[in-house]
Amino acid sequence: MPADAISAKFDVRRWDAVAGGAPRYQRYELELAPHTPILSALLRIRDEVDPSLTLRYSCRSAICGSCAMQINSKSRLACETQVGPEMDRHGRIVVEPMRNQPVLRDLVVDQSPFWTQYDRIEPHLKLDPAHPMPEGRPTSMTPEQVERFKETPRCIACAACYSACPAVEADAAFPGPMALAKLYRFVVDPRDHATQDRLVRIQPNGLWLCLRCHLCTEACPKDVRPSERIRDLKEMAIAVQGGTERGSRHAIGFKENIEDRGLLSEAKLVRQTYGAAGMIGQLPQGLRIWRKKPEVLHKPRRIEGADELDRIYEALDRESEGAP
DSSP states (O other): OOTTOEEEEEEEEEOBTTTOSOOEEEEEEEEEOTTOBHHHHHHHIIIIIOTTOOOOOSOSSSSSOTTEEEETTEEEETTTOBHHHHHHHHSSEEEEOOSSSOEEETTEEOOHHHHHHHHHTOOSOOOOTTSOOOTTSOOOOOHHHHHTTTTGGGOOOOOHHHHHOHHHHHOTTOOOHHHHHHHHHHHTOTTOSOHHHHHHHHTTTTGGGOOOOOHHHHHOTTOOOHHHHHHHHHHHHHHHHOSOSHHHHHHHHHHHHHHHHSSOOHHHHHHHHHHHHHHGGGHHHHHHHHHHOGGGGSOOOOOTTHHHHHHHHHHHHHHHTTOO
16 A cells, blocks of 8 residues: 555446436545546456446546546546545545436446537538549648647547536537537638538537537647637638527627627617517517616717727737738
């Protein structure tokens, strides 16, 4: 036993889809070095204490993504999460299966929903038949073209982001952070000839359901930053097609409101988002807001220092257009 060993308490969620019954938490205690990966601790429990414990793992090196699970309510890879810091923070280690995917047994989930959403974005190059890729020779890209991929090639498809995403939990139509980050990767690929089609199709198919909470970026073990790539997709979709969906109209309206006076005109934003006909369905809620906040219908004055705001917008517009 290591000299610096600590008594680690694990509360592991147990459940079997075949046997049924109610889920339960089972307590295990081990003497472990603080730097022990939680995956190693779970394998020791399975090998030495309880052979019925079921989990998924493979490389044990944060490469395959198989051991993603909930560790103290955070989506993480068990192979790179250490026992000591979790015990220091929480006094125990609660281990649960990933969210947003059906549990099969203990810590193993059915990842069919995750992979179904991935397949929906058609994660492969769509080439121009008139200009096929040369056989037997590499297709070169400039450093600037490669840089546009950002961090997306690092993704190991562990589904930690999918597990952490409240939009996935709220609406099955949302493709999920990984699928959208992968879509971004093909949209910016200079070899792909379906960029516009991809952006047009994703607008009404879940792009604007993202809640912008950034929990996917927090959960990602490879710093792919899927929430930032989703933001980029939204900007590109608006550039290609304009405000065709409620989400895109809201984003455009919000920008125009702030750019105009520096303050949000809430009544105007509702009209820009829903349209004149759509506003009728918002009247009951609008009346409740007006009773508590009558000034919501007033046109806001232009804020002091709006000239500085104009310069910020001009700089952002130049940046988006690639100007120096």
